[in-house]
Amino acid sequence: MIEKLLSEDILYPVQDPGVLERGSVIRRVSGVKDQQGCFMNRDDGGDLIVVNVVDCAGCSFLATAGIMRLRNDEQLYCYRGTFGKDRDSQRAMEIISNWPLYRKNTDIQNAIDYFVRTAYAPAHILHLEKTDQLQNLFIPLQQKFRIGRFKVEVNWDKERKETFRKILDDLKVGDHVTYVAMIPPTKGHNPLFYSIGTKPHEETVMSLRGEPFNFVPTHGGHIKALRPEGGTKQFLVDAGSSYLGKGLKTLYDTAREVTDGLRRVYGKYNFIPVEGRGAFGTEQSY
Incomplete structure (x- = not known):
């Protein structure tokens, strides 16, 4: 999965986390972890503050916010591009807006939009569609918002x-x-x-x-x-x-x-x- 994203220039390795821009979607990979989320800042110890964290290996929503403490055996990557007004962004959001569970849950559509825009990159979503792996998007969304297969009546x-x-x-x-x-x-x-x-x-x-x-x-x-x-x-x-x-x-x-x-x-x-x-x-x- 990582190799394909790298070869298609959707993802690139980060050698210096200090150059990361706020709002970038980053991904850390090791033998036991494969997680991504939206980079927000660095804490006092230099570790990475991220929001909307997804477990790519387990195809699941992991945390609303967290700290990425990089170990020596972990590689950090960053997705190219974030959501804007370009064609890829529009096409990626069309995938979301055409999702039946999105249409059904009108009261949380704004929250879903924001989550997608921070946890994923447009090119990544298009890649998931092309390779028939949209479960890596839709399952974390269902878990985060407790809809679909993970529906729970929530106040x-x-x-x-x-x-x-x-x-x-x-x-x-x-x-x-x-x-x-x-x-x-x-x-x-x-x-x-x-x-x-x-x-x-x-x-x-x-x-x-x-x-x-x-x-x-x-x-x-x-x-x-x-x-x-x-x-x-x-x-x-x-x-x-x-x-x-x-x-x-x-x-x-x-x-x-x-x-x-x-x-x-x-x-x-x-x-x-x-x-x-x-x-x-x-x-x-x-």
Whole structure:
């Protein structure tokens, strides 16, 4: 598979990961791994932050976001070209739009579009069609969105809410996560929260766009676990995202808007607002 993609100039080996451009679809291959996803950035250790990760060897959806830590026995590749307005992009998206499950699930079409545009390259999709291997596209899509063969009746709003609750429950004292949130101006709508761990806010927003419950965030910051008091879990909360706010200059009142929203949705916890980026934990994020 890799050899064919290389020979047709769809894929090329990357000798220096430092030259990768944001948004490139990359693929790492070793004797035991064959995975691809959208490159977003590098973390403080130089490892690669990726979103919408697909297991090419297992023909499956792997993760919403993750870190690629390259080992000596792994080769990194990059696909040529990303989605734009060229003919290959149009033809590739026509394959998606003609897929019966895409037509059937109109409510998640935007999320499917975004996932495809970040997890695959146009030339790769056309190659999968030409070689009768579109299962390598359609099976991960079905798994990601729980449709078709993998259909599960999902309340996506509840799924988002409970996933974030589990993140809060799993936080250990001193650790933190980055979050993005939609805090409505009135109480007629519920606040919405989303996190993929300690990934930077821009990467978190990019990941959110590929979710069935995608929303437009208004705030972003950090949540840090404190020692429980009286059996109640406590968290410091800031709204100090530079991507969605004013970073270190974020006011206490802005963080309080977030904690008020958190209390409405996750009332059994105690949330304490702090200005700036006062809720950093043991790993850096921004």
